[in-house]
Every structure is written in structure tokens, then in C-alpha cells.
Amino acid sequence: MGNVLIEPVDILKVTGLMGKTTDAGGKSHRDELVLVALGGLGEIGMNAYLYGFGPPKARKWLLVDLGITFPEGEFDPGVDVILPDLRFLIEERHALVGIVLTHAHEDHIGAVIDLWPKLEAPIYATPFTAGMLKAKAAEFGGRVKLPINVMPMGSRQNIGPFEIELVTMSHSIPEPSAIAIRTPAGLVLHSGDWKLDQTPYVGDPPNEARLAEIGREGVRALICDSTNAMREGRSPSELEIAQSLTEIVKKATKRVVVTSFSSNVARVKAVADAAVASGRTLVVAGRALHRVIEVARETGYLPVDLRYVDQQQFKYVNRNDVVLLCTGSQGEPRAAMARIADKEHPDIHLAKGDLVIFSSRTIPGNERSVGRIQNALVRMGCEVVTDAEALVHVTGHPRRDELRQMYQWIKPQVAVPMHGEARHINAHAELARAAGVPIVMPAYNGQMVRLSPDPVEIIDDVPVGRLFRDGRLIVPSDSGPVRNRRKLAIVGMVVVAIAMTRKGEVLCDPEIALDGVPEFDADGDEMFDIAADAVDGTLDSMPAKKLKEVEVVREAVRRSVRAAVFEAWGKKPVVKVLISVVDG
Ligand SMILES: [Zn+2]
Ligand SMILES: [Zn+2]
Secondary structure, three states, rough: OOOOOOOOOOOOOOOOOOOOOOOOOHHOOOOEEEEEEEOOOOOOOOOOOOOEOOOOOEEEEEEEEOEEEEEOOOOOOOOOOOOOOHHHHOHHHHHHHEOOOOOHHHHOOOOOOHHHHOOOOOEEEEEHHHHHHHHHHHHHHOOOOOOOOEOOOEEEEEEEEEEEEEEEEEEEOOOEEEEEEEOEEEEEEEOOOOOEEEOOOOOOOOOOOHHHHHHHOOEEEEEEEEOOOOOOOOOHHEEEEEHHHHHHHHHHOEEEHHHHHHHHHHHHHHHHHHHHOOOOOEEOOOOHHHHHHHHHHHHOOOOOOOEEEEEEHHHHHHHHEEEEEEEOOOOOOOOOHHHHHOOOOOOOOOOOEEEEEOOOOOOOOOOHHHHHHHHHHHHHHOEEEOOOOOOOOOOOOOOHHHHHHHHHHHHHOOOEOOOOOHHHHHHHHHOOOHHHOOEEOOOOOOEEEEEOOOOOOEEEEEEOOEEEOOOEEEEEOOOOOOHHHHHHHHHHHEEEEEEOOOOOOOOOOOOOEEOOOEEOOOOOOOOHHHHHHHHHHHHHHHHHHHHOHHHHHHHHHHHHHHHHHHHHHOOOOOOOOOOEEEEE
């Protein structure tokens, strides 16, 4: 790259690009194009990007993606998934004209089933993405009928004041699309998740010619994937992974097990092809894989006659004649891989000499659970192969050379790095500046960026946050039950139940229950007795008048039990005091 200019851009003072000034009351201020992320800027996950067009008080909104992120088990105990807090958009939902989905990964569509009822806008997606969403809705969201408009790859659609065009990309799932969003205030290219892979193994290669044409048309802003912005070079192709997997499977002498992200249809096909090439029978285990295979067959990404058998057949296939493809590459405790490693799978048992391939990358936060499973497999005598030992996985996101290529095609006036944590966004911003983008505008969730007209700047802050899916319910993350659960996970709890009359007489010995608290202190005294003594001591020492005041009794007992257990244990448990007052 010849003309490298790295200069910090003062984000609030960039001017002049569109040649229009925005003096107070000036007409050019009226129709603005803005972007605000409700998730995805500052994190990898929970993508939800909101584009707004119109005068500031009457904007129409287009939502691009509505995904989830996964909890870090110990910090968010009992949380299944994390969803974006859409309170801003819910207030504006009268102005929401549509929801466009770039591809079917959970971090882009995973919140649709839970949150669509609060938005009720039409959904636009390609056939595979729509198929995945419908299959999931049928399995989990029975009651919700989603109004999905299926858009062919590469097609165009008017949605309110936005004209959108899908541009075929490659990624690690079929039908990833970049979205060209045309408005009277300019054209935005929202890249979605992408890489440049001319041999993606399933589906079409990225439409590079169309990207270059869009660049020539003139792009106001490029909103682009930052996941691999810190990695030099280009990402390898899915074809190379398929070839490598075939070589490895051919050389194996005992059972072969491959675990991968279930939505990676190219990888499913690569494993199926490796089985055929080595004369082995393919066995598939895991519900998510069956769902993906079904949708991929319906949409033409896997052959209708793809040959595989169900997990129940595993035990009937000879040890050197089987390739098992299973879920659980991220260490998910209920998925097939974890149950196999723990010898708890009803149909699948491995033994010394079997080969297990993790055809995946361990997502940060899952290292420990994946490591635990790999250790269990090694102890069993299996050989474990990961992407550290062999070419068995490749990223779906652009490395730096691919990003540079994109900036060469698109030549945007404005760049906003997305789909990244702060360090990815920062690295991407520097790359964009070096690529000659005049205005580079790193932004984070909730910051509303005016993309057009000038000046490009952060014009507002909208409320954002996280919601937890906790069993069947969606609960707040900051004030909800999980906050208390974190505390309970560390200290345990003591419950005291007291029955009293209105006159303040204690009717019988209080009931005490301890949970998650040590049974004995260092001297061998029972913690139960320590708590009981504290309760009795408090009740005995309270003046008769005070004993008539339930709240006073409750608080005094709570404090004394907490103090006594702390004295013995060195930790303060949660103490709950229940008082039943009876007449008499
Ligand atoms: Zn993706
Ligand atoms: Zn993603």
C-alpha cells in the first residue's frame, strides 16, 4: 500500500466530505443517515445494527441482524443465552420498517424468536437463513409465527426508505450476504461476516465483481467485520480443510470422530466426502446437526441422497469402517462430544486408538470445558487432533489482506469497524486509515453515529444492555435473579424460620436450614449449632416490647446469624429469616 497515512482523527471535528454544511436550521440537516448498534460493537456476538434514515425526529429504522451471545458459565450461573436489550427500538417500533438477516449464525439470528414479538416487523432473509430460522422456530418457538420474506441471493428489495441489495460473500455457513443499503443520503455497505474464499466447498464464491461495481458507484460508509483484524495474511480456503480432513481420515486405522460447528455445512460435506473417500460409513449424532443437514438438503447445499446413518447404528459398524460426525466442539455439557468423553452416551463408546478431530476453534471462554473433554478422551486412549496440530479448521472471517482488498474495492468515505471487541475494532480502524479511508469512526454499542451528511460524529447515546434467557424467561442482567445467584454460588445460605404470637412469644424452637455452608467449623463445632445459638441468644436478649415488632426481630436475627457464621467460617452467608405470626 503506497500512501499510508496514520493520523488520529478527531471524531468530533471531521468536516467537509459531502460538501454540505449543516448550519443550524439548514435544510441539509433534515434527512440523516445514522447507525446505532444495540449489540456487536465492542463484542463478538449479539449482533444488532440499527440504520436510521430521515429527519432526526421522524427516522425510519432498518434492523440488520438480531443475535445472541453466550454466557461465561461461572460468571452468569444458570444463564442459557444472552440477548440484546432492545428497549430503544421497542419504543421506536412504529418506525421499524424491517429486519434483515445477513446469515444464519446464532450471533446474528439467535434472538429473533425471543424478541420478534416485541418488534413485529417483517423479516428478510435468504432461503437457507430463512430455513434455519423456521426450523428453529418449529423446534423451540412453536407459538411464534415469523413473517419471513425470502430473498434470493443477490436480489434487491425496497424496505421503507431503504433499498437493500444482497451481495454474496463467503463465510463458514451457506448464504452469507453483505448488504448494500441505498438511501437518498448515500449508500452504506454492511459487510456481515465474510472472508474471501474462491473455493468455499459449498455455495457460490464471493461476488467480487459486484463489490467492485458498488465501490465504483460510490460508497458513503463501509461497516465491516473486525474479527480477524489483528491477523496478517489471508485465511485459507474451506477446500484445503476438506482435502486435509480426507487425508487424515484415510490414514486412520480405528474409529474416527469429527466434531465441528453444526452450522458449517461445508465442513459437514467435507466430513461426508472424507468418509466416502476412505470407504467408511458416516454416522451423525446431535440434534443441531440433523437440523442443519435437513435445511441444507432442502436448499440444495447438501445432496438429497447424502448417505449417513443415525447414532443408534454406531455400534453395528466396524471400528475401522466408521466416521462419526457429532456436536459439542465447544464443550457444551449436554452435546454429544461431552457425553462421549464422559462415557455417558447411550450409543457411542470410544476406546484406545480411536481418533477424535476437533474441526473447530475454541471460542474464548470455552477453553476450560473443551480442555476437560479433550483430557478425558486422551485418558481413554484416544488420539486428539485440533487445529493446533493439523489443518482441520479455518476461520470464516477476513484477515488483514482480505480487509485491505475490501477497502480497495469499496473505497468508502467513512469506515465503522464492527463485529469486534475494542482491540479488534482498534486494529481495524488503523488498517482502514492506512487504506486511505478519509473518516474512520470507531463506535460502541449505544453510540449513534451520523454517517451522512457531514459532519460524521456521535450525535446521541441510546440505552443498550443485556438480557438473560433463564429457563423459559427473559430476565434483566443487572437487576435480575442472576445477580443474587452469583452471590449464592460463593457464600451459600442459612434459612431461619420462627413462629411467634402477636404478643411476641416464641412458640417453638426455630427451624434452621443451611445450604452451601460448611458443616463444621475449625474446632469441630457444628455450624448448625452455631447458627441456632445465635438465634436463641438474640431472641432471649430482646426486650418483650421489641419482640412484638416482626421486622425488628427479623433484622436482629439475620444480623446475629450472619455475624456468628462469619466468626466461625470467615465468610458471610446469605441469611433469610421467615417469621410466622399466629394469634394467641
Ligand atoms: Zn457468522
Ligand atoms: Zn458473527
